[in-house]
Amino acid sequence: MKKLFSTSLLLAILISAVGCQNHKKKLPRIAIAGLAIESSTFSPAVSHEDAFRARYGDSVFSYYPFFAADSGIIDRAVWLPTLRGHAMPGGIVSREAYESLVSKTLDSLKAKLPLDALFFDVHGAMSVQGLDDPEGDFLVRIRELVGTDVLISTSMDLHGSVSPRLAQNTDLITCYRLAPHEDAIESKKRAVTNLLDRLENGKGKPAYKAWIPVPILLPGEKTSTRIEPGKSLYAQIPEVIEKDKVIDASIWMSYPWADEPRNHGVVVAYGDDKEAVGKAAEKLAAHFWNVRKEFDFVAPTVYLDEALEKALASDKKPFIISDMGDNPTAGGAGDVTWTLQEILKRPELKSPRAKSLIYASIPGEEFVKKAKEIGVGGKIDATAGAAVDNRFAPPVRITGTITAIHEGHPNAKTEVVVRNGNTSVIVTERRMAYHYEKDFTKLRLNPRETDILVVKIGYLVPELYDMRADWLMALTPGGVDQDLLRLDYKRINRPIYPLDPDMADPDLNATFIPLSDEIKR
Structure with missing residues (x-):
């Protein structure tokens, strides 16, 4: 009887151990990557690779306090940091620097395949010599390596720009809601927790992404959320979020010192309810446009x-x-x-x-x-x-x-x-x-x-x-x-406010961006 009991106990322990191993195997494998810089094309300066002070491997975690041992996040996945570079804002990035940093990221990602997901942490206002929309290009090259089944969550600065290509090749996307950016870490954490939630609940890619370009291009010194109308505009975001129906919504002010076609305001919302997602994006975009003339410098x-x-x-x-x-x-x-x-x-x-x-x-x-x-x-x-x-x-x-x-x-x-x-x-x-x-x-x-x-x-x-x-x-x-009328814009899409103050009202109906099941180049 004792022998039978001992055998049963040993069997139970073995089953438990196998169960624990299986549980560990089920943790999603999530990579971390990103490059961040605000780069002016109206400056003669050029930013080189050393400006990004890139970190590799586990040193990447130092960017993110929410990966602390007691955070409740670190144990929800197998985290695979690759390269994360964050440069002080500066001039246009040299093509050599960009290609080097992207290649190093891709090499690191390749060594960590297969992946379930990626946390893509960028600013959104990088300009590169001879290349439009670098963040979009970067994400396409990642998609070509990791495939379309990998769930990607993107975190950005609200002074970045979101092209249709960037919007399609990511699955979840968010940006800061405060300027000055006192919520930067909170926003990055939101990008990570939204990603984990969609992996854990098995729902994967949100069914709908609404993208609305808003033809406004203003400096951050006029759009601070400390004062109106920016304060109330961004305060509306939590009101349109509705669990899985509208998982998140964001407003990008863009960056006025880069003369590129993608540079203009953008609203993006995503979730599983098409009508709710579209209405959320359209509500924010309409509010943004309606208050455009109220934006003024945050100080005299x-x-x-x-x-x-x-x-x-x-x-x-x-x-x-x-x-x-x-x-x-x-x-x-x-x-x-x-x-x-x-x-x-x-x-x-x-x-x-x-x-x-x-x-x-x-x-x-x-x-x-x-x-x-x-x-x-x-x-x-x-x-x-x-x-x-x-x-x-x-x-x-x-x-x-x-x-x-x-x-x-x-x-x-x-x-x-x-x-x-x-x-x-x-x-x-x-x-x-x-x-x-x-x-x-x-x-x-x-x-x-x-x-x-x-x-x-x-x-x-x-x-x-x-x-x-x-x-x-x-x-x-x-x-x-800051006197934008003194800048010699040649490539941004016109008309745009305030360069064209008397322009007609734009079409602010939601455009539904396809899922990342196909790579948009």
């Missing part, structure tokens, strides 16, 4: 002279001025010297009793090299900037005392502060965007107690926004000029 916007005059007359500090035309976080080269030249000309800033001003920043590799040789406390007289974009002003001459040198920044490399009177100029080895108080304090600067803070940026990121006592956005020249 003037040309630089007026911005400086108001800042100098103000008793509030810090009075922040956004130097928008060369904003590196939107794709500017970051080395346009025009604004700094104008600031250094101002006689009001040269007197001993002048207001304090910080300018952040201008790149100058040779300037930094010379400053390091001189050292903190020494005097310097050298030029910086305009090595890439000299269309508006030549290199700027900066003289004064070196008050700080900081080495080892992952983007800027070495940072130098030069003080002339009450004006402090930050010169960097590589272009850099200054977003946080610690960016300044580590350089012995106190932005909160400075009268005027001039930053190469558009709308303020949250920390600067919370720090401001007053704020103006300055219309300045550069590769991401």
Whole structure:
């Protein structure tokens, strides 16, 4: 009897072990891949492969905190990260860099076949030399490798663009709902959880995808969700989502500093109920079009002279001025010297009793090299900037005392502060965007107690926004000029608002995009 009991127990253990193994085998195999950059075709800068700071294999997980051990996500699949590259916005991507990064991704994916699904994480505003719609091209090449049975979920920035080709070759697609993008991680997590849900419930590809092009092309500084009408427009999205009927819906504002046919607003909704999906997309698209004339800059916007005059007359500090035309976080080269030249000309800033001003920043590799040789406390007289974009002003001459040198920044490399009177100029080895108080304090600067803070940026990121006592956005020249009427568009689809303000109302009926059962090239 004991022997029979022992045999039965052993058999039960073996069955349980086999069951556990079978359960593990049933976990879906999901790859992760993506390239992200915003690249201006109105800038002379070119972005190369090293700009993407690509990560491979398990290091890719560092992009995504929701893959933590206790997240409840990591155990729902066998995750197979390949290559994920995220570049600071910049100029057009070289074809060589693009082909290299795509080839490395495909080689890694090939080694991980077969796959059940892919999390495709891109920005959507990449421009590549000699190639339209890079994200669409990238996804086609992935589809040709992994096949049409693989379920693909795409996450994007709302300032990206969605071509019909991209929409067809993905199965689920979403983008951020906030600008500034405080929901970036939340949006990527949504793309992953929607993917897992469709795998686990066995429903696979949603039956319908509605795509509506909206002929609007506006800068992010006019479409922030902090204010109306963007706030209410994006707030409508949760209202149209209805479980499997409408799994998700998204609104893309697109990117105005790339002169490509795909660049215009887009609404996409998808789910299993054709009528509900179509109505959801059409509701959002109609709202988007109807409020087009209400979009305005998120802060008072003037040309630089007026911005400086108001800042100098103000008793509030810090009075922040956004130097928008060369904003590196939107794709500017970051080395346009025009604004700094104008600031250094101002006689009001040269007197001993002048207001304090910080300018952040201008790149100058040779300037930094010379400053390091001189050292903190020494005097310097050298030029910086305009090595890439000299269309508006030549290199700027900066003289004064070196008050700080900081080495080892992952983007800027070495940072130098030069003080002339009450004006402090930050010169960097590589272009850099200054977003946080610690960016300044580590350089012995106190932005909160400075009268005027001039930053190469558009709308303020949250920390600067919370720090401001007053704020103006300055219309300045550069590769991401906010005065769109000054840009020489040749290839975008016309008519489009606001370039054609009196255009007729467009057809905003939903176009149903075919499923990814056939590869659209």
